[in-house]
Amino acid sequence: xIIVRVEPGPLDxxxxxxxxAELGGGALASFTxxxxxxxxxxxxxxxxELEHYPAMTLPALDALVQDAFARxxxxxxxxxxxxxxxxxxxxxxxxxxxxLHRAAALESTAFLIDRLKTGAPFWKKEHRxxxxxxxxxxxxxxxxxxxxxxx
Amino acid sequence: xIIVRVEPGPLDxxxxxxxxAELGGGALASFTxxxxxxxxxxxxxxxxELEHYPAMTLPALDALVQDAFARxxxxxxxxxxxxxxxxxxxxxxxxxxxxLHRAAALESTAFLIDRLKTGAPFWKKEHRxxxxxxxxxxxxxxxxxxxxxxx
Amino acid sequence: xxxxxxASIREAIGLDGEQADxxxxxxxxxxxxxHLLARGSVYQAALADRSKLRFALDGHMATEDAPxxxxxELAIFPPVTGG
Amino acid sequence: xxxxxxASIREAIGLDGEQADxxxxxxxxxxxxxHLLARGSVYQAALADRSKLRFALDGHMATEDAPxxxxxELAIFPPVTGG
Numbered sequence: 001x002i003i004v005r006v007e008p009g010p011l012d013x014x015x016x017x018x019x020x021a022e023l024g025g026g027a028l029a030s031f032t033x034x035x036x037x038x039x040x041x042x043x044x045x046x047x048x049e050l051e052h053y054p055a056m057t058l059p060a061l062d063a064l065v066q067d068a069f070a071r072x073x074x075x076x077x078x079x080x081x082x083x084x085x086x087x088x089x090x091x092x093x094x095x096x097x098x099x100l101h102r103a104a105a106l107e108s109t110a111f112l113i114d115r116l117k118t119g120a121p122f123w124k125k126e127h128r129x130x131x132x133x134x135x136x137x138x139x140x141x142x143x144x145x146x147x148x149x150x151x
Numbered sequence: 152x153i154i155v156r157v158e159p160g161p162l163d164x165x166x167x168x169x170x171x172a173e174l175g176g177g178a179l180a181s182f183t184x185x186x187x188x189x190x191x192x193x194x195x196x197x198x199x200e201l202e203h204y205p206a207m208t209l210p211a212l213d214a215l216v217q218d219a220f221a222r223x224x225x226x227x228x229x230x231x232x233x234x235x236x237x238x239x240x241x242x243x244x245x246x247x248x249x250x251l252h253r254a255a256a257l258e259s260t261a262f263l264i265d266r267l268k269t270g271a272p273f274w275k276k277e278h279r280x281x282x283x284x285x286x287x288x289x290x291x292x293x294x295x296x297x298x299x300x301x302x
Numbered sequence: 303x304x305x306x307x308x309a310s311i312r313e314a315i316g317l318d319g320e321q322a323d324x325x326x327x328x329x330x331x332x333x334x335x336x337h338l339l340a341r342g343s344v345y346q347a348a349l350a351d352r353s354k355l356r357f358a359l360d361g362h363m364a365t366e367d368a369p370x371x372x373x374x375e376l377a378i379f380p381p382v383t384g385g
Numbered sequence: 386x387x388x389x390x391x392a393s394i395r396e397a398i399g400l401d402g403e404q405a406d407x408x409x410x411x412x413x414x415x416x417x418x419x420h421l422l423a424r425g426s427v428y429q430a431a432l433a434d435r436s437k438l439r440f441a442l443d444g445h446m447a448t449e450d451a452p453x454x455x456x457x458e459l460a461i462f463p464p465v466t467g468g
Contacts, residue, residue, distance in 0.1 A: 013172070013179075014165030021164070022240070026187040028164075029180070031257060033468055036177040050467065051392055053460060056444035081467060089173070093468050102385075103296065106182060106261045113253060113468055119446065121460075122467025123392035135393045138464030145254065184385050201384065202309055204377060207361035232384060244385050253468075264385055270363065272377075273384025274309035286310045289381030 001076035001098075002069075004061045006052065008084050011091040016080050020098040023075040029105035030078075030096035031113045037088040043129035048092060048136075050083045053121035057081075060120045068097065068112055072104040079112060081122065111149050118146040152227035152249075153220075155212045157203065159235050162242040167231050171249040174226040180256035181229075181247035182264045188239040194280035199243065199287075201234045204272035208232075211271045219248065219263055223255040230263060232273065262300050269297040303334075303370065307348075308379035311355075314348035324370075331357050332366040334376060354380050386417075386453065390431075391462035394438075397431035407453075414440050415449040417459060437463050 001023055003016070013032045020028050035048040065077050076098040086092055095112045099105040124136040152174055154167070164183045171179050186199040216228050227249040237243055246263045250256040275287040306319035324337050335355070338345045349355060357364045358377040370376065389402035411417050418438070421428045432438060440447045441460040453459065 014169065018165065021183070021185065021242075024187060024240075026185050028183040028185065029260070030182075031253065032172070032179040033253065034172065034177050034179065036175060036251070051395075052467070053389070053391055053441070053444075053462070055458070056441055056460070059444055060446075089175075091172075100187070102182065102184065102264060106257070106264070109180070110257045110261075113257070117468040118465060120467050121391065121441065121462065121465055123463065124466045125392070135463070136466045138466050202312075203384070204306070204308055204358070204361075204379070206375070207358055207377070210361055211363075268385040269382060271384050272308070272358065272379065272382055274380065275383045276309070286380070287383045289383050 002065055003078045003080065004058060004065055005080045006054075006057055007080050007082050011080060011082050011094060013091050013094045016078050016094045017096040020076050020078060020096050023098045025075040025098035025100050025105070027099050027102040027105040028096060029102070029109040030094065031109050032091050032095075033093040033113070034091055035086045035088045042132050042134065045088055045126050046129050047088060047127045048086045049125040049127060049133070050081075050086060050092065051123045051125065052081075052083050056121045061116070064112055064115050064119065067115070068108045071111065072097075072099065072108040073101065074099050074104060074108055077108070077112070079116070081116070081120070083122075085127070114142075114145040114149060117142045153216055154229045154231065155209060155216055156231045157205075157208055157212075158231050158233050162231060162233050162245060164242050164245045167229050167245045168247040171227050171229060171247050174249045176226040176249035176251050176256070178250050178253040178256040179247060180253070180260040181245065182260050183242050183246075184244040184264070186237045186239045186241055186243055191279075193283050193285065196239055196277050197280050198236050198238045198278045200236050200276040200278060200284070201232075201243065202274045202276065203232075203234050207272045212267070215263055215266050215270060218266070219259045222262065223248075223250065223259045224252065225250050225255060225259055228259070228263070230267075232267070232271070234273075236278070265293075265296040265300060268293045303373065304375045305334075305338075306375060306377045308377065310380050311348050311378055315344060329369055329371070330366065331359070331364060331368050331370060331376065334370060335366070335378075349378070356381055386456065387458045388417075388421075389458060389460045391460065393463050394431050394461055398427060412452055412454070413449065414442070414447060414451050414453060414459065417453060418449070418461075432461070439464055
């Protein structure tokens with residue numbers, strides 16, 4: 001069971017992940033990334049805008065999931081990424097896997113989010129309470145996290 | 152926010168984890184262990200019975216959570232373990248953490264379930280469709296997974 | 303000292319727990335186990351595989367060589383299998 | 386060849402995408418970028434920091450030295466920041 005989707009509206013993490021519980025696997029792992037409200041000189045973050053490359057996004061996410069299935073014995077995978085304007089405290093991305101083995105579920109979930117961060121065509125723009133908006137800079141720590149999984 | 156509980160009744164993983172979404176962290180990770188129905192010469196597993204050591208269980212789980220907070224910058228943790236008879240396809244354990252950082256959430260979740268498997272006083276007995284019941288044997292792979300986190 | 307048993311060891315001994323008064327020279331968990339083995343075949347069968355015995359003193363995991371000094375409760379059980 | 390821009394590069398160039406007919410000797414992504422830079426200050430500003438340019442050919446991530454042979458669409462964008 002593979003669910004890969006781009007979601008323009010609100011994302012209910014628990015509902016997205018619920019399908020994984022019915023696959024007969026003993027181990028479910030998940031990661032949810034949430035738009036958070038940190039503060040700097042430009043004010044609080046009020047929303048994160050997600051731009052993406054529609055012609056590439058689903059193929060890129062699907063390739064990540066296929067790679068995870070090739071590396072671990074998985075029974076299912078859910079990978080849903082929000083697009084457009086995401087108010088703070090709402091989910092941006094939900095990743096989950098089901099397996100007979102807990103290490104497979106935990107590791108594949110970490111793999112998918114690490115690789116998504118550097119390999120899927122999404123770009124974040126922070127909207128601040130002062131009215132300004134700023135593109136989020138990529139972090140070298142994300143490259144390091146993605147690289148640790150090898151080829 | 153720390154929730155550590157032993158639950159004699161059905162365990163709703165999504166409901167248990169929902170509190171983690173409201174802590175202002177950008178990263179939530181979780182693991183859910185489910186009673187699964189494998190088959191051998193004694194028939195299908197119909198339920199897993201969880202025995203525990205009441206005087207020790209909560210202190211042991213709480214010590215694991217404190218250890219996780221000492222190792223990673225966490226905003227919250229949920230650790231709920233079922234006791235008694237768990238029919239197949241129901242959750243046995245739910246672990247979740249919230250952090251500003253995804254590596255902290257993912258690693259602490261893996262740490263907690265790895266250490267729980269070898270350090271918390273629970274014992275599983277499989278009930279089979281043939282009417283027999285068998286204590287589950289500990290696995291050396293669980294010791295190895297717990298040991299990889301060091302002291 | 304109070305002794306409690308769990309899982310397969312509880313079933314093999316046929317008791318959830320019992321009061322045991324070990325002599326003063328029973329200084330470690332291993333000494334206590336030796337006294338239990340001296341009680342006969344039920345204990346000998348239940349505690350036969352020493353590599354599969356685990357212990358806790360007053361709710362803290364302990365190894366066979368741990369001193370029991372002052373502990374109120376000794377727990378004897380097989381390797382845990384929760385999660 | 387169709388070119389598409391995303392995020393800060395899209396905003397700096399002021400276009401979502403455009404049709405570009407590069408000469409036959411523009412064999413790699415780097416050659417195409419050189420032709421875009423030759424168009425003047427808007428492109429030079431948008432594409433100034435080469436270390437922060439990323440590319441895709443027909444929806445697959447590619448590096449600057451990749452041959453464009455036959456590709457329909459070149460995408461130019463900053464490092465991705467999803468998830």
